[in-house]
Amino acid sequence: SQTIHQWPATLVQPVGSPLSLECTVEGTSNPNLYWYRQAAGRGLQLLFYSVGIGQISSEVPQNLSASRPQDRQFILSSKKLLLSDSGFYLCAWSVVAFETQYFGPGTRLLVL
Amino acid sequence: AQTVTQSQPEMSVQEAETVTLSCTYDTSESDYYLFWYKQPPSRQMILVIRQEAYKQQNATENRFSVNFQKAAKSFSLKISDSQLGDAAMYFCAYRRGNDMRFGAGTRLTVKP
Numbered sequence: 001s002q003t004i005h006q007w008p009a010t011l012v013q014p015v016g017s018p019l020s021l022e023c024t025v026e027g028t029s030n031p032n033l034y035w036y037r038q039a040a041g042r043g044l045q046l047l048f049y050s051v052g053i054g055q056i057s058s059e060v061p062q063n064l065s066a067s068r069p070q071d072r073q074f075i076l077s078s079k080k081l082l083l084s085d086s087g088f089y090l091c092a093w094s095v096v097a098f099e100t101q102y103f104g105p106g107t108r109l110l111v112l
Numbered sequence: 113a114q115t116v117t118q119s120q121p122e123m124s125v126q127e128a129e130t131v132t133l134s135c136t137y138d139t140s141e142s143d144y145y146l147f148w149y150k151q152p153p154s155r156q157m158i159l160v161i162r163q164e165a166y167k168q169q170n171a172t173e174n175r176f177s178v179n180f181q182k183a184a185k186s187f188s189l190k191i192s193d194s195q196l197g198d199a200a201m202y203f204c205a206y207r208r209g210n211d212m213r214f215g216a217g218t219r220l221t222v223k224p
Contacts, residue, residue, distance in 0.1 A: 007174055039218070041215075041217075042216055043116070043203055043213075043214035043215050043216045044157075044203065044205075044214040045214075046212055046213075049210070056211070078113070088155060090155075090157060092157070098207050098209070098210060098212055099145075100147075100159055100162055101147075101157075101159065102159070103156055103157035103158070104156065105154065105156045106153065106155045106156060108155075
C-alpha cells in the first residue's frame with residue numbers, strides 16, 4: 001500500500017533562517033505531488049505541484065520554492081523565512097493530476 | 113475566480129443523529145470536481161467523498177452522502193448516524209484542471 005511521510009512534524013525557526021521540509025511517498029511510481037499551506041483557521045492554499053521529476057509549478061508567488069530531486073521526493077524550501085510563513089504545511093500525492101489526493105501528516109511551522 | 117464558501121464555521125451533532133454541512137462555490141465552468149475532506153485533530157487530511165459535476169447522481173460513501181445541486185452551485189455533506197470519530201474539521205474543495213480551491217472549513221463536534 002502507498003504511504004506518504006513528512007518531516008519534521010514540528011519546526012520552530014527564527015525569521016530570516018532557511019527552511020527545508022521533506023515529503024516522500026512509498027508504494028507508487030511517478031506520483032503527482034503537491035505542497036499546501038494551511039494558515040490558522042483557514043482552508044488550504046495550494047503552493048506548488050509537480051507532475052514529474054524536475055517539473056515544478058508554482059501557484060502563489062512568495063519566498064518559498066519547491067524541488068523534486070527524485071520521483072517520490074518533494075522538498076519545500078526557503079532561503080529566508082518570514083513571520084507570515086508560519087502555518088501548517090501539507091504534502092499530498094495523487095495518481096492522476098489533481099484527482100483524488102492523499103495527504104501526509106503535515107508539518108507545523110512556527111516562525112518567530 | 114472560483115471561490116468555495118462554507119458558511120458554517122462550527123456545527124455540532126448528537127451521536128447517532130444526522131448532520132448536514134453546507135458548501136457553495138462560484139464557477140462559470142460546467143465540468144469540474146467537488147470534494148469533501150476531513151481533518152481530524154491529527155491534522156492529516158482524509159478524502160471523504162468525491163463528486164463529478166457531469167454526474168447527476170449524488171455520491172455516497174457509507175454514512176456519508178452529498179446533495180449536489182449544480183444549478184444552485186451547492187454541495188452539502190450529510191453525515192448519518194454520527195459517531196464520535198466523525199469529530200473533525202471538514203473542508204469542501206473545488207477542482208477544475210489545475211485549479212484547486214478549498215473552503216475555510218467547518219468544525220464538527222459530536223456530543224455523546
